[in-house]
Amino acid sequence: MEIFFDIFQNLVDQFTNPKKRVFILYLFLSILIAAGWLILHKKKSLKESIKFIFNPKVFFSKSATSDYKVFFINQVIMLFISPHLLTQITIATALYFFFFEISFLDMGLFATTPKYIIISLFTFTHFIVDDFSKYIVHRWMHRWPFLWALHKVHHSATNLTPMTVFRTHPLEGLVFTLRSAFAQGLTISTFVYFFAGGVDLYTVLGANLFVFLFNVFGSNLRHSHIGIRYWKWLEYIFISPAQHHLHHSVAKEHYNKNYGAALAIWDWMFGSLHHSEDTETLTLGLGTNDDQKKHSLKELYLIPFVESFKFLKRNFNSIFLFKKIKKNKSEIYYEKFPQ
Amino acid sequence: MKKSNLKTKLLASITCLSFGFTGFANAGAHSEDVYGPFPVTLKGYSGDCTNTVSYSGQIARHVQHDSLKYLSTKGDYDEMNAYYSGSDKNKQIWAPASKEGFPIKQILLNDISSGKNLSGKTYKGTITAWPNNMTGPEVIDFWMSKAESNPKDVSVGLNYQQLISKFIMGAVFYNQAVDNYLDEKMEADTKPNDKPYKDGACYTGKEHSWDEAFGYWGAAAHSLLLSAEQNYNVAKKKDLASADYNSDGVVDLKSEYVFAHAYYASSFDKGGKTSYLEDITRAFLDGRKLITSANGEKLTDAQRSELMGHVSIISDNWEKVIAESVFKYAGSTYKSLVALEDVTNADLAKEFDKYMKYWGELKGFSMALQVGKDNIGETGTKLNRMVGFGPMLLDETQILGIDVNGNYVMDKIYSMNDAKLHMLKIQKLMIDQFGIEARANDMLSDMADLASKIGTSESAEND
Numbered sequence: 001m002e003i004f005f006d007i008f009q010n011l012v013d014q015f016t017n018p019k020k021r022v023f024i025l026y027l028f029l030s031i032l033i034a035a036g037w038l039i040l041h042k043k044k045s046l047k048e049s050i051k052f053i054f055n056p057k058v059f060f061s062k063s064a065t066s067d068y069k070v071f072f073i074n075q076v077i078m079l080f081i082s083p084h085l086l087t088q089i090t091i092a093t094a095l096y097f098f099f100f101e102i103s104f105l106d107m108g109l110f111a112t113t114p115k116y117i118i119i120s121l122f123t124f125t126h127f128i129v130d131d132f133s134k135y136i137v138h139r140w141m142h143r144w145p146f147l148w149a150l151h152k153v154h155h156s157a158t159n160l161t162p163m164t165v166f167r168t169h170p171l172e173g174l175v176f177t178l179r180s181a182f183a184q185g186l187t188i189s190t191f192v193y194f195f196a197g198g199v200d201l202y203t204v205l206g207a208n209l210f211v212f213l214f215n216v217f218g219s220n221l222r223h224s225h226i227g228i229r230y231w232k233w234l235e236y237i238f239i240s241p242a243q244h245h246l247h248h249s250v251a252k253e254h255y256n257k258n259y260g261a262a263l264a265i266w267d268w269m270f271g272s273l274h275h276s277e278d279t280e281t282l283t284l285g286l287g288t289n290d291d292q293k294k295h296s297l298k299e300l301y302l303i304p305f306v307e308s309f310k311f312l313k314r315n316f317n318s319i320f321l322f323k324k325i326k327k328n329k330s331e332i333y334y335e336k337f338p339q
Numbered sequence: 340m341k342k343s344n345l346k347t348k349l350l351a352s353i354t355c356l357s358f359g360f361t362g363f364a365n366a367g368a369h370s371e372d373v374y375g376p377f378p379v380t381l382k383g384y385s386g387d388c389t390n391t392v393s394y395s396g397q398i399a400r401h402v403q404h405d406s407l408k409y410l411s412t413k414g415d416y417d418e419m420n421a422y423y424s425g426s427d428k429n430k431q432i433w434a435p436a437s438k439e440g441f442p443i444k445q446i447l448l449n450d451i452s453s454g455k456n457l458s459g460k461t462y463k464g465t466i467t468a469w470p471n472n473m474t475g476p477e478v479i480d481f482w483m484s485k486a487e488s489n490p491k492d493v494s495v496g497l498n499y500q501q502l503i504s505k506f507i508m509g510a511v512f513y514n515q516a517v518d519n520y521l522d523e524k525m526e527a528d529t530k531p532n533d534k535p536y537k538d539g540a541c542y543t544g545k546e547h548s549w550d551e552a553f554g555y556w557g558a559a560a561h562s563l564l565l566s567a568e569q570n571y572n573v574a575k576k577k578d579l580a581s582a583d584y585n586s587d588g589v590v591d592l593k594s595e596y597v598f599a600h601a602y603y604a605s606s607f608d609k610g611g612k613t614s615y616l617e618d619i620t621r622a623f624l625d626g627r628k629l630i631t632s633a634n635g636e637k638l639t640d641a642q643r644s645e646l647m648g649h650v651s652i653i654s655d656n657w658e659k660v661i662a663e664s665v666f667k668y669a670g671s672t673y674k675s676l677v678a679l680e681d682v683t684n685a686d687l688a689k690e691f692d693k694y695m696k697y698w699g700e701l702k703g704f705s706m707a708l709q710v711g712k713d714n715i716g717e718t719g720t721k722l723n724r725m726v727g728f729g730p731m732l733l734d735e736t737q738i739l740g741i742d743v744n745g746n747y748v749m750d751k752i753y754s755m756n757d758a759k760l761h762m763l764k765i766q767k768l769m770i771d772q773f774g775i776e777a778r779a780n781d782m783l784s785d786m787a788d789l790a791s792k793i794g795t796s797e798s799a800e801n802d
Binding site for chain 2: 078
């Protein structure tokens with residue numbers, strides 16, 4: 001009985017916790033932003049805009065329905081797995097101890113820095129490190145065939161809704177959890193070691209100030225059918241929803257583009273930036289003929305295991321014995337990402 | 340544990356509400372939550388005894404320990420030894436002694452019990468946490484002989500008062516309770532419940548064994564009627580009203596005072612995160628009621644099994660209380676090490692004195708942790724290596740051993756930074772191995788607080 005309560009609590013938490021992406025206020029603000037875009041930019045009437053935003057063909061599509069199923073199943077799976085995962089505090093403690101052993105790293109070196117500067121710096125650094133690590137891991141997800149087999153689950157969505165963020169294979173969830181733990185552990189340990197006791201976080205409703213702003217300004221529209229575009233100069237700094245839609249496009253020119261979560265600067269720096277286009281004509285998904293079949297639970301949960309395993313088996317020597325890989329990475333990548 | 344506590348509390352609240360009027364009518368009567376008196380259950384007993392609860396020998400040892408602690412700064416070996424090894428004379432109780440507003444009933448040791456000593460009950464195994472393969476009594480004797488000439492030896496950084504006191508609490512009270520009375524003496528055929536503990540006694544083997552363990556625990560008989568704060572203030576001699584259960588105007592050390600680890604448990608519990616004192620004392624009381632309910636018959640397998648459940652609660656939580664103490668003083672020592680880095684010459688002596696005290700408490704408690712029922716194995720080895728045989732001095736030397744003449748061998752083996760790191764690792768070790776929760780002086784809490792503020796790192800989401 002307790003387990004059902006925990007599952008229910010976890011599900012509710014996703015919509016009532018301001019630290020979560022689909023917190024109800026963020027969803028509501030995304031609707032307002034979408035309506036504003038459609039009315040002011042697309043010159044639609046209020047009625048047309050509302051009809052467009054709540055288009056049942058999107059929210060009750062096969063793709064969206066499978067998002068909801070995956071959301072629920074993953075909540076249950078993570079409930080069992082998460083107590084056994086490496087946490088940010090374990091990593092932070094290990095790094096903190098490691099810093100002690102490096103003789104030239106003086107603990108509390110910047111302890112006299114004014115508190116508001118320490119807190120501002122920590123809040124900003126946490127956001128930047130977290131966002132950059134998301135970029136890197138996302139890039140790996142596309143570049144490494146073993147990881148792509150898992151990440152394909154997310155890209156098999158043929159309609160995007162805010163719930164598509166949860167369309168994630170559980171193994172991929174483990175990778176993301178490790179990423180988050182490492183990013184947080186690194187920031188926390190470094191700051192506490194060098195700034196001693198004054199480290200804190202500026203928050204709004206309990207969420208990091210910058211994460212809050214990211215969510216308030218329509219983070220949920222990244223996965224939606226509302227292709228909001230920013231000014232070109234702004235798309236060098238922040239990823240617009242339309243830029244992320246391109247990332248989900250099946251068109252070859254959009255491959256390997258726009259990995260960023262909140263910031264576009266990483267894509268700009270590492271050559272993967274693509275400015276937005278009119279997204280209404282985009283085809284989303286994997287670009288295979290049987291895209292609609294990709295929404296079954298078997299495709300979403302079991303096939304990624306099979307494909308990852310096959311890849312590992314085929315390339316056992318190169319991965320574990322450091323022998324020359326049979327094919328170069330891009331060949332495998334395109335083989336797994338049909339055109 | 341916490342859930343069962345909550346259940347107990349809910350049940351207690353419902354019962355109190357249901358029988359509220361009856362409760363008020365019985366105010367002042369014997370409470371079910373007080374340890375004793377318990378009736379005679381022994382078959383065939385024909386003496387005058389009406390209460391079988393008896394642990395005055397253990398209280399005498401608590402008082403010997405407190406008095407020895409008091410004397411260990413006075414530099415008189417014979418006087419110290421009179422309390423450690425016992426004396427033919429009826430010695431004065433130096434501590435706990437009366438103070439204004441907190442009169443204590445007993446003045447002399449024999450007012451409690453005569454012929455008792457600590458040395459005979461000190462853990463006899465090899466103490467690996469101290470050099471030269473000494474047994475428990477040999478370690479105490481070595482320290483007392485050193486304390487005679489220099490109770491606080493700044494040349495090596497040792498505060499003997501803290502070492503002696505904290506180790507005795509483990510090597511006598513904790514060890515005797517969990518490794519003897521609640522272990523061997525709870526076996527089916529040892530000290531059975533259908534025979535007197537010894538010839539002529541009115542209590543059975545199991546009744547008295549259980550009472551002796553309770554005596555070593557150190558709680559007052561009515562501790563369960565008091566809050567953690569009240570128990571703490573009784574031990575600090577600040578709350579006569581809470582201590583004086585029978586309202587005779589004085590505090591009876593035999594049943595109304597809080598000693599040793601029970602006091603430390605109250606100090607952690609008053610922070611609100613733990614309930615060690617309540618859990619352990621409740622397990623003792625429930626166990627005693629169970630033994631009494633056997634009515635002088637041998638305990639059945641089911642009864643013994645239930646009793647061993649109470650033993651587990653007592654042993655596990657008692658070990659946690661000591662681990663919490665190790666954690667707390669590792670934190671204090673760490674803070675002192677940091678303070679010593681920037682201390683002015685004027686404050687150096689004062690700060691170093693604090694440092695010696697904290698390290699002494701850390702060492703004593705860490706040694707106590709290793710003389711329980713179970714061998715803590717690698718945890719003990721790690722602990723001993725990180726705590727060391729003595730605190731690191733300002734020139735980064737520390738005690739590495741003891742030569743044949745009993746002199747300390749000093750040298751430098753690691754840096755001050757390493758010494759600080761060891762304190763942090765000890766805190767982590769206590770959390771990882773013993774799951775402690777009160778965590779006083781937590782030096783890693785800043786990171787935990789930040790992590791909790793940021794939120795879980797668990798994330799099955801694609802951004």
